[in-house]
Amino acid sequence: MADNSSSNAYWAANIRIITICLVIWAVVSYGFGILLRPLLSVIPVGGTDLGFWFAQQGSILVFIALIFYYAWYMNRIDREYGVDEQ
Template sequence: MSNNKNATAYWKENIGYLLILLTIWFLVSFGAGILFKDTLNSIRLGGFKLGFWFAQQGSLYVFVVLIFVYVRLMNKLDKKYGYDA
């Protein structure tokens, strides 16, 4: 029974992390690249409008960073629940 509770708690936290990270990615890629593009275009980054930069490059960079954040979070979660081998 304890092992089943551990697994349920583990997956509950895992899904929570996934929802948070995917929400961040959505806000950066869709929000900054499409919805808030006009507002962000008043700021320039490297000579390019910030809205354009997020649509072309920023969301990719954020996605790669989120992958590393997810790996770190999952390593901590594995240790917490004893799934690190």
Template sequence: MSDRSSKAYWAANVRIILISLAVWFLCSFGMGIILRPMLMGIHIGGADLGFWMAQNGSIYVFLVLIFVYAWRMNKVDKEFGVEE
């Protein structure tokens, strides 16, 4: 892999990681803590949405992010010719 291609590969990797972290932060910290007072009127399974996101929703989002990250990185690996 050339130096230019290597830098582009790592830039794509870091971009995917930062987007994943931003989504995870918004769902866990944002909806579970910061926006909780605004979400108290919406109920899921007997609990308000803010509490549900803090306890369950952020875990589900994290699991989805793991699979999305693996899928996207497989595409990036194939694009740059470094797949397994």
């Protein structure tokens, strides 16, 4: 394992990216899909509004993007901090 300060920095970077991803995760589902739907109702989508689209499709598409982005990002910083699997 790398020395202590480098592994602390690696973990801090991981926590930071997890926090960013989970904020987006919450905004698209609980935000756009449920709580903010009344605000989004001015934007029409196919016979209904944007909030409905986020609740039934949009949030799922964003979830997929988030997981792939996280996997790509982490696999990159694993190498940067020298903690990847050789």
